[in-house]
Amino acid sequence: QQQVKQSPQSLIVQKGGISIINCAYENTAFDYFPWYQQFPGKGPALLIAIRPDVSEKKEGRFTISFNKSAKQFSLHIMDSQPGDSATYFCAASKYQAGTALIFGKGTTLSVSS
Amino acid sequence: GAVVSQHPSRVICKSGTSVKIECRSLDFQATTMFWYRQFPKQSLMLMATSNEGSKATYEQGVEKDKFLINHASLTLSTLTVTSAHPEDSSFYICSAYRTNSGNTIYFGEGSWLTVV
Numbered sequence: 049q050q051q052v053k054q055s056p057q058s059l060i061v062q063k064g065g066i067s068i069i070n071c072a073y074e075n076t077a078f079d080y081f082p083w084y085q086q087f088p089g090k091g092p093a094l095l096i097a098i099r100p101d102v103s104e105k106k107e108g109r110f111t112i113s114f115n116k117s118a119k120q121f122s123l124h125i126m127d128s129q130p131g132d133s134a135t136y137f138c139a140a141s142k143y144q145a146g147t148a149l150i151f152g153k154g155t156t157l158s159v160s161s
Numbered sequence: 162g163a164v165v166s167q168h169p170s171r172v173i174c175k176s177g178t179s180v181k182i183e184c185r186s187l188d189f190q191a192t193t194m195f196w197y198r199q200f201p202k203q204s205l206m207l208m209a210t211s212n213e214g215s216k217a218t219y220e221q222g223v224e225k226d227k228f229l230i231n232h233a234s235l236t237l238s239t240l241t242v243t244s245a246h247p248e249d250s251s252f253y254i255c256s257a258y259r260t261n262s263g264n265t266i267y268f269g270e271g272s273w274l275t276v277v
Contacts, residue, residue: 084268091167091254091268092205137204146193146210146258149266153204 051075052140054152061159067125069155071138074119078150080143083112083123086135086154095136096123099143128159164188165257167269174276179243182272184255190235191257196228199252199271211238245276 053072061067073081082097098105098112098121105112111124125132135156139149166185174180184194192213197205209230210218217230227249229241238257242249254271 082266089252089271089273091165091271093268094265097265146212148195148207148210149256150207151205156202 051150052138052152054138054155056155057153058156059158061128061157063128063130063159063161065128065159067128067132067157067159068122069136069138069157070120070122071140071152072118072120073140075140076119077142078140080141080147081112081114081121082139082149083110084137084139084151086137092137125157128157130159130161133157133159164259165255165267165269167253167255167272169272170270171273172275174245174274176246176276177244179241180245180274181239181241182253182255182274184238184240184257184269186236186257186259186267189257189259191238191259192235194232194238194255194257195266196230196238196240197254197256199254201252205254208240242274245274247276250274250276 051074055070083095084092085095086092096107096110098114100116109126114121135154137154138152141147141149168183194211196208198208199205207220208223211230211232213232219225232238252271256266256268259265
């Protein structure tokens with residue numbers, strides 16, 4: 049049973065556009081929701097993370113929107129650039145030391161110039 | 162710079178042999194590390210949770226006798242793939258909890274294993 053569902057599987061956005069990736073989770077015990085960016089052949093790198101006490105968090109061009117009642121969260125990339133082309137993974141876990149992240153299936157983003 | 166280091170980054174081994182992958186936390190102590198496996202164009206699948214000084218906890222379906230995990234110190238965890246087969250070829254990634262940074266999990270750069 050997939051605990052974190054991510055969509056779309058792939059996304060093509062023009063330079064300067066907004067990229068939106070959505071995730072939904074099932075386990076109501078999850079209270080930590082990070083997004084990771086991964087380039088081919090590299091390990092994932094933390095982009096931004098949110099906890100349920102806020103509905104939105106913004107860091108530079110990256111924004112997480114969180115809807116606790118719907119058990120959904122999304123990543124918005126504003127002013128998308130070709131350098132943003134990568135695979136993005138949402139994840140979820142309990143916010144306590146020693147708890148593993150459960151990942152979504154990933155979204156491959158291509159930003160065309 | 163990287164806070165979690167993996168070695169080797171790439172390794173090719175013959176079928177039937179064993180290979181060890183190291184995961185080190187560079188500037189912090191990690192009582193808990195995690196090992197993931199990622200096949201091409203797929204997500205990261207949790208294999209096991211490695212706790213310093215105790216036995217690893219394996220996810221369902223992961224053979225503990227095949228994927229040996231040792232977490233002998235607060236900065237080092239190792240994954241040994243025993244009697245490797247071509248189907249074990251994958252990208253293996255470790256991660257570590259850094260508790261003094263808001264429970265942030267940092268990932269290593271990954272290790273490509275090819276079994277021929």
